[in-house]
Amino acid sequence: MEPLTDDDVPAWWQRLGLPGLIDIHTHFLPDRMMRRVWAHFDDAGPLIGRPWPINYRWDQDARLAHLRRLGIRRFTALTYAHKPGMAADLTEFALDLSEENPDCVPSATFFPEDGVVHQVRSALDRGARVFKLHPQVGGFDLREPILDEAWGLLAEAGVPVVIHIGSGPVPRGGATGPDKLEGVLRRHPNLTAVVAHLGAPEYAEFLDLADRYPRVHLDTTMAFTDFFEDVAPFPTELLPRLADLGDRIMLGSDFPNIPYSYAHQLKSLERLREQEPGLDDDWLRAVCWSNGQRLIGD
């Protein structure tokens, strides 16, 4: 297949008859923090593991403009804390951003610390429509008792929580892996969890969780790209299960923190049909639009 460039993206979704794209996994952070995150990627630090040249190292206005040029009708401002005392400010930043930018879904985060229930409740009160947690960076266990009431609130509210819980790119003992999420789901089976990166590299285990818990979704973030396939290839024999779970797979990109173009993520999804015919245009329409619309659309 021919390479697709970002300029081609509007034609890509128009061909599918879509009004645009919905991306549940994009990042916005206060400027100083974003620069610090990029510095970590530059250093290929211990949680990153390999060179990771950021493709969209632009200021915030340019990044917002680019998403709109691509036709991303709804996107998120996922933030996450790596230590106590940060989550409330990050949530405030993200919610302020979506007040100024209605196409940015009101986004929030929380952290296992005193006041976590208040963090979640006040974010919901301010209209948060999606949360993000990153235990691989935060070094905590989703099953920590201090989080239990927060999970209950989120399950009841039906608001999705995007969680980087797979052990890629680098596992973190006590924090990553399917058993952590499973422990939460056992207590809160209705939680709307969105497993980031399709759960890489524990793809099969997270698909099992999605089979057992009907509110578990998975996002495509970085999956199937050349960059990801090098280190955490998605097993071909699991592709039919992605077709079966077509109403629970959602487009995610990790924009802007990706070492390739946005278009490459889309092309990587489109080329799956060469291996599994069930991953066809209908599947793409669900992944790139309807599933997202159901969870974070209007």
Ligand SMILES: [Zn+2]
């Ligand atoms: Zn991410």
